[in-house]
Amino acid sequence: MSIVTALWALGILALIFGAVLGYAAIRFKVDADPLVEQIDEILPQTQCGQCGYPGCRPYAEAIANGDDINKCPPGGDATIKKLADLMGVEAKPLDAAQTPAVKRVAFIREDECIGCTKCIQACPVDAIVGASKQMHTVIVDECTGCDLCVEPCPVDCIDMVPVASSIERWKWDLTAIPVKVLES
Amino acid sequence: MSEFLLLLVSTVLVNNFVLVKFLGLCPVMGVSKKLETAIGMSMATTFVLTLASLCSYLVDYYLLQPLELMYLRTLAFILVIAVVVQFTEMVVHKTSPTLYRLLGIFLPLITTNCAVLGVAILNVNARNDFFSSVVYGFGAAVGFSLVLILFAAMRERLAAADVPVSFKGAAIGMITAGLMSLAFMGFTGLVKV
Numbered sequence: 001m002s003i004v005t006a007l008w009a010l011g012i013l014a015l016i017f018g019a020v021l022g023y024a025a026i027r028f029k030v031d032a033d034p035l036v037e038q039i040d041e042i043l044p045q046t047q048c049g050q051c052g053y054p055g056c057r058p059y060a061e062a063i064a065n066g067d068d069i070n071k072c073p074p075g076g077d078a079t080i081k082k083l084a085d086l087m088g089v090e091a092k093p094l095d096a097a098q099t100p101a102v103k104r105v106a107f108i109r110e111d112e113c114i115g116c117t118k119c120i121q122a123c124p125v126d127a128i129v130g131a132s133k134q135m136h137t138v139i140v141d142e143c144t145g146c147d148l149c150v151e152p153c154p155v156d157c158i159d160m161v162p163v164a165s166s167i168e169r170w171k172w173d174l175t176a177i178p179v180k181v182l183e184s
Numbered sequence: 185m186s187e188f189l190l191l192l193v194s195t196v197l198v199n200n201f202v203l204v205k206f207l208g209l210c211p212v213m214g215v216s217k218k219l220e221t222a223i224g225m226s227m228a229t230t231f232v233l234t235l236a237s238l239c240s241y242l243v244d245y246y247l248l249q250p251l252e253l254m255y256l257r258t259l260a261f262i263l264v265i266a267v268v269v270q271f272t273e274m275v276v277h278k279t280s281p282t283l284y285r286l287l288g289i290f291l292p293l294i295t296t297n298c299a300v301l302g303v304a305i306l307n308v309n310a311r312n313d314f315f316s317s318v319v320y321g322f323g324a325a326v327g328f329s330l331v332l333i334l335f336a337a338m339r340e341r342l343a344a345a346d347v348p349v350s351f352k353g354a355a356i357g358m359i360t361a362g363l364m365s366l367a368f369m370g371f372t373g374l375v376k377v
Binding site: 002005006009010013014017020021024025028029030034035038086087088182 | 218220221243247248251252253256259260263264267270271274275277278281282285286343344346
């Protein structure tokens, strides 16, 4: 007799809990992965593709699925640091494969430019000015050095030139302390 | 009122679940590598512990005792805890996807955190009434969180410290936990329960 009571009691208890969880599953349904949105917000939206993905959103999805966070040269260290905070992983230096030794910007040899505007369409940060049949030029301060304009140019008049060190651009490595890396 | 306060202080400090009763050691070792994760874990566990001790008291008092099914306590309490943890997981997934990712497997594993079942069963053994049960559960959770957060803060410093090779990793963690447990023995005699 008591076994029947026990079965009933536990059965009803389980039924109630099942109903509560069923309701909660509908009430707290997660539509999309909000993490991707948050990562996408942090990325610089240059859509330059230097990370190896076709744009910032695909890279955000890749990070959410566990890809490395250090593949975004336009974002630099600031972006990596924010991503590290968000993902709860250690910040690491920019992937060496993604970053050239020195910062480079695009330079258009203006006498060879035929004014086709193809590089303007390719530029993710609108750093190239010019109009159809007019000579184009690069705004050095806007250029992120993403190389995307080099490929579409039909006359190959775009060079990636290293930025010369100047008084404004000189990077003082005063705070760079030699850090001993310990294995955890 | 002072009785509840005494109960709270005694569960948090004197009879700390982790360092004196040695319950729930697994998440303390597992989730204490980063301070933020530890804080998230302690909030989730606080919620689960308090709610689970409340629910298991209700189930015990209104269902098991009238029907004289006391031998089903462990089964019923596990069921209650599993439901509460599942519910918490849904809420965390909805409200904080980052925390959900960080906690990872340790969130569903709160179900098997022996501190949670321990609180429910110790409540029954001590014949606590409704409010005492809730206070006891909350106190256990606060004690757990205190230890987890202190321990995580220490381990973050240990990660940068120059630990001898043979003590690296889990070994130094265990030693630290042992020393903390010794330190918490100093609270014995603070409250008489």
